[in-house]
Amino acid sequence: MASGYGLSGGPSRCFPFWQELLACYVVNTNTDDVSGAKKCVPALEDYYECLHHRKEKARAIELQRAYRRAEAAHPRENAPRPGAIRNLGLLDREEDTEDVLGTNRSITAGNGK
Template sequence: MASGYGLNGGQNRCYPFWQEVLGCYVVNSGEGEAGKKKCVPALEDYYECLHHRKEALRTMKMQAAYRKAEAAHPRENAPKAEQIRSLGLLGKEEEATALLNQR
């Protein structure tokens, strides 16, 4: 967890945050529970570095807002199903099998 070594033998990406947490605990160790409460922001930063929960939540909210905006304003020139069929993508199974049987 806090060994400080990453996967490639170098420094772990979260090691500086862990050092900050340890430093906070050392400085505030004589104050008991009040000292631990002072270290909560540093501990939150370390957990965010490990798990990226706040970042993931922010990304999910942005994606939901984008989907909502897309649903509110659909594309003006979006092709209809009939137009897609006319491109030969759908409903042409008989012609495709006939073409394959010619070979």
């Protein structure tokens, strides 16, 4: 927490976690005995997670891996052919072109006038 201020001028997004951590230290420790600081480990982890998002990123990566494994285990039944993906279904469709234009192949090829 560099300045304690957020982007819009108010408190930063992690300020409530910092307050919780500070309150935990104030309640559980004193100048003579700092052994109570062990009780503040969960609050410290929450504050670090708010700052760095390490657990959240790890969960997102694991979800992506699980999704890819599930997708590989159960391929789609009606998946498009690689050729259809490559040409977006526009090439190799002379029949569709004829239906739309109402012509036959000899006229579209330039053989008949």
